[in-house]
Amino acid sequence: xxxxxxxxxxxxxxxxxxxxxxxxxxxxxxxxxxxxxxxxxxxxxxxxxxxxxxxxxxxxxxxxxxxxxxxxxxxxxxxxxxxxxxxxxxxxxxxxxxxxxxxxxxxxxxxxxxxxxxxxxxxxxxxxxxxxxxxxxxxxxxxxxxxxxxxxxxxxxxxxxxxxxxxxxxxxxxxxxxxxxxxxxxxxxxxxxxxxxxxxxxxxxxxxxxxxxxxxxxxxxxxxxxxxxxxxxxxxxxxxxxxxxxxxxxxxxxxxxxxxxxxxxxxxxxxxxxxxxxxxxxxxxxxxxxxxxxxxxxxxxxxxxxxxxxxxxxxxxxxxxxxxxxxxxxxxxxxxxxxxxxxxxxxxxxxxxxxxxxxxxxxxxxxxxxxxxxxxxxxxxxxxxxxxxxxxxxxxxxxxxxxxxxxxxxxxxxxxxxxxxxxxxxxxxxxxxxxxxxxxxxxxxxxxxxxxxxxxxxxxxxxxxxxxxxx
Numbered sequence: 001x002x003x004x005x006x007x008x009x010x011x012x013x014x015x016x017x018x019x020x021x022x023x024x025x026x027x028x029x030x031x032x033x034x035x036x037x038x039x040x041x042x043x044x045x046x047x048x049x050x051x052x053x054x055x056x057x058x059x060x061x062x063x064x065x066x067x068x069x070x071x072x073x074x075x076x077x078x079x080x081x082x083x084x085x086x087x088x089x090x091x092x093x094x095x096x097x098x099x100x101x102x103x104x105x106x107x108x109x110x111x112x113x114x115x116x117x118x119x120x121x122x123x124x125x126x127x128x129x130x131x132x133x134x135x136x137x138x139x140x141x142x143x144x145x146x147x148x149x150x151x152x153x154x155x156x157x158x159x160x161x162x163x164x165x166x167x168x169x170x171x172x173x174x175x176x177x178x179x180x181x182x183x184x185x186x187x188x189x190x191x192x193x194x195x196x197x198x199x200x201x202x203x204x205x206x207x208x209x210x211x212x213x214x215x216x217x218x219x220x221x222x223x224x225x226x227x228x229x230x231x232x233x234x235x236x237x238x239x240x241x242x243x244x245x246x247x248x249x250x251x252x253x254x255x256x257x258x259x260x261x262x263x264x265x266x267x268x269x270x271x272x273x274x275x276x277x278x279x280x281x282x283x284x285x286x287x288x289x290x291x292x293x294x295x296x297x298x299x300x301x302x303x304x305x306x307x308x309x310x311x312x313x314x315x316x317x318x319x320x321x322x323x324x325x326x327x328x329x330x331x332x333x334x335x336x337x338x339x340x341x342x343x344x345x346x347x348x349x350x351x352x353x354x355x356x357x358x359x360x361x362x363x364x365x366x367x368x369x370x371x372x373x374x375x376x377x378x379x380x381x382x383x384x385x386x387x388x389x390x391x392x393x394x395x396x397x398x399x400x401x402x403x404x405x406x407x408x409x410x411x412x413x414x415x416x417x418x419x420x421x422x423x424x425x426x427x428x429x430x431x432x433x434x435x436x437x438x439x440x441x442x443x444x445x446x447x448x449x450x451x452x453x454x455x456x457x458x459x460x461x462x463x464x465x466x467x468x469x470x471x
Contacts, residue, residue, distance in 0.1 A: 069110060070467040071117040076110070083166070084109050088263060090160045097250040097265055104255040108263050110468075115457060118464045120173060123180040130175045138171050185453045186393060187415025189445055196440045199274050204281075205436075209273045211284060212309030214249060214266035218302040219258035236295045236302035243292055249306045258301070266306070275443045280305065319438060320389075322400050323425040325382035327368055328375040330417035337413075344411045344418040347372055351420075352408055365408070365422055374417070386427070390442035396421070 069076040085102075088109050092100055143153050157167050199205055218236040221228060239256050243249060250265030257266055273281055283293035284307065293305045327347055329340040347368050354360040369382030377384045389397060395414045403409040405423045412419045 067469050069114060069469060070465065071114050072121050072465050074117055074121065076113055076117065081106065081110060081113065083161075084113060086161045092250075092254075092263070092265075095250070095265060095267075097248075097254075100251060100254055105263075108254060112263065114466055115461065116173065116177065118460050118466075119177045119180055119457070121464075122460065123176045126180070126183070128176055128179050128183070130172045130179070134175055135168055135172050138175060139168070181453060182393070182395070182415050185456055186449055188452055189448045191441050191444050191448075195444060196437050199440050199444075200436055202274065205274050205440075207273075208312075210270045210311045211273065211276075211307055212270050213268040213284075214253065214306045214308055215259060215261075215268055216249070216253045216257040216266055216304045217259040217300075218256065220299075220301045232302055233295075233297070236304065240292075240295050240304055243304065249292070267308075270309070270311075272439075272443055274440065319428070321386045321427050322388075322423050323427075324384055324387050324400055324421055324423055325365065325369065325380075326375070326377070326384065326396075326419050326421040327365070327373040327382050328417055328419050329372065330374045340418045341411060341413075343372070344420055348408060348411065348420050358406060361408070362422075382422075383424075388438045390438045390445065 065077050065079045067075045068078050068081050085105055088105060089100065092098070139150075139153070143150060146153075148156070154164050157164055216239060218232050218239070220232055224232070235256070239252055243252060253259075253262050253266035259266065261267055273284075276284070279298070280293075280296060280303075283296055284305065287293065287307045289307055289310055291307055293303075296303045296305070327344070329335070329344045329347075331337050331340045335343075351361055351364045351368060354364055366381030369378050372378075373382055375382070375384075387400065389401075391397075392400065393414050393416070395412050396419060399409045399412045399419075399421055400423060403421065403423055405426055407422070409419075409421045412421065
C-alpha cells in the first residue's frame, strides 16, 4: 500500500463522520475561535449596586438581538445562535451527554453555523435551489422512518423548542448543502478496482473487525513551527491525562476537539480495520470496549481514539445485482443544465412512445444510447453490466432500485449530468466476493469522499470573510 494511499485514508478517516449525521464544519480561523480552547475563563467582576431614580412612565428595555458574526455579506445573530444552542443541547441529551459547558458549546455551535452559511452562499451563487416538494418528501420520509404522523412530528419539534417553520428551513438548508456536495465533491470520487482487490486479498481483511470509534483531534496548522507543534503536543497530552483520570470523552471532545464531529462527542460510527492505517490500527489492537488509545501524531494533528464497540466480521450475505443500461447527457460549458434536461426528456419521449412493445422499446433505447449517450457504455447500447448497491452515485442508485424492471426511468440528475436508465434484469448472487467487494468499494468511496469534502470545505473557509463580533 503506497504512502499516498495511506495518507489519504488517514486524513479522510480522522476528519470525521459522513455528511448524513451532521454538517461538516471546521475550526474558526479567527482569534476569537482559537481562544475558545483555553482552559480558563476570567470571571466577570460584579458591579457595585447604586440607587437609581425611577423615571416617570418608564418602560422595560428589550434585549437587543446583536450580531455575533459576519460571514461574507451575511450575519449571524445572537437569537439565531441561542436557538441553535438549545437544539444542540437537546441533541446532546438524546445521546446521554449532559452538563456541557456553555462557552464550549457556544464556540462549537457558532463554528457549525458559520461553515453552513459559507456553503449556502456558494450554493446560491451556483443556482442550487431546493423546492417545497423536496422538503415535503424529506419530512415525509423522516416521519415514515420514525413511524409517526405529521401531528406527532410537530409535537416532538415543539418539545425540543423548535417551530415547524424553522424545522422546514433546516431541512431545506441540509438538502441544498447535500446537492452542493454532490456537485462539487462526489462526482470526483473514483474507485480503482486494484484498490478493492488489494484489500480483499490482505491478511487484515481475512481477520476483519469493525470498531465503533470516537476521536478527539488537536489540529495542527498546515505549516506549524516546532514551537506550535510542542504546544499542541502538550495540550493533547493534557487531554489524555484528563481522560485517564475519568473525565468524559464526550465532554472533552466538545471542549477540545477541532474535528467536525466534536458536537457529536467525536463519534465516527463503525469503521472497519481494513480502512484504518497501521499507525491507528496498531493502537486499537487489544483494546476493550470503553478504552482509549494513547496520543497518536499524524500529519494533520494529534488524535486520541475511544473504542465504543467491537464486532467481528459477519457472514457474507447474498447480493442483489441489477443489469442496467443508461443514456447520459453531460452538463458542461457547452451544454447548460436546462438544455441537458430538455435533451434527455426528448430522448425518453422517443423511447416510451413504443410503450407496450417491449422489443421495439428496447431496440429504440439501444439506438438512442449509441447516438446520443456521452458515456463510454454508448458503444454497448448503454449497457453497464451487473451493478450492486454502492457501485454508483446515490442519485443513479436510487433510480436503479426504484424503477420497475423493464421500464424507462424518469430523468435523473447526478454529478455527471442527466440520465435515463432501464433495469433489464435482476439477480441474487451468492458469491461471497461480490458482497465483500461491494462493502470494500463503499468504504473506499466514503473515505475518499470524506477527504475531498474536508479539503474542499477548508478551502472554502480560507476564501470566505469571517469576523466574530467581540462586543
